């Protein structure tokens with residue numbers, strides 16, 4: 703069992719470049735088959751945003767880490783994307799990419815794949831430019847606080863996205879439910895929540911950091927969303943194939959959830 707203090711201490715040693723290497727370069731960043739985890743994640747996101755039902759002025763991404771792939775389909779449907787993370791090193795990594803600075807992580811294989819599966823023949827540079835234009839704010843966040851941004855987000859976001867964050871910062875399932883409820887405060891009533899996360903994971907590595915994760919099953923995700931006041935729209939799971947079990951974590955699978963905050967909320 704990890705304590706919040708132990709979690710905070712662990713994150714002081716989080717190395718964004720190691721984390722990117724572990725999860726967003728080959729073998730995990732293999733686009734050659736829909737069987738692999740990155741194409742599965744990108745397809746879940748592309749299909750969910752393709753209907754256009756999830757749209758509005760602002761989408762907030764909770765615990766962005768140093769990654770932007772999770773925003774590639776969403777960015778077509780919102781005027782403003784707000785990225786957030788607890789660590790300055792991750793916010794700086796996001797800023798380098800947003801400003802197109804040298805040394806930023808190369809997300810072009812992800813952008814090219816998303817344009818391919820969205821099937822509109824859009825040049826990937828257009829998608830990259832649009833996300834850079836719409837990624838307006840990169841803010842500090844702590845999901846353990848009832849007001850995760852330190853002050854209310856006004857107006858509240860029309861949609862919330864979070865990828866692999868909440869389970870990685872919650873010592874246990876009760877903390878996971880509380881974090882979900884806290885980030886739910888950032889979302890307007892009727893707003894949509896789109897979540898990606900790890901199933902059955904108890905730790906992951908990010909350079910010198912070894913971070914604890916609360917192992918979740920699909921049923922835990924379903925129960926947590928209900929307990930946090932969300933109405934579940936869709937829940938899908940992916941089983942991590944042996945080839946992608948590389949030792950950088952002990953993740954068994956990935957969940958994708960689309961939920962909605964009730965209008966009367």
Ligand SMILES: Nc1ncnc2c1ncn2[C@@H]1O[C@@H](CSCCNC[C@@H]2Cc3ccc([N+](=O)[O-])cc3CN2)[C@@H](O)[C@H]1O
Pocket residue numbers: 713716725730739740764765766767768787788789792843844845846866867870871900903906915951953956
């Ligand atoms: N209190 C806090 N509030 C908000 N964010 C916080 C807080 N503390 C730390 N953070 C922030 O949250 C963190 C988010 S990265 C969490 C990584 N999750 C585990 C990792 C991810 C992953 C990715 C891809 C795949 N795959 O198969 O494709 C598998 C896996 C499984 N392992 C980090 O950015 C930290 O900076």
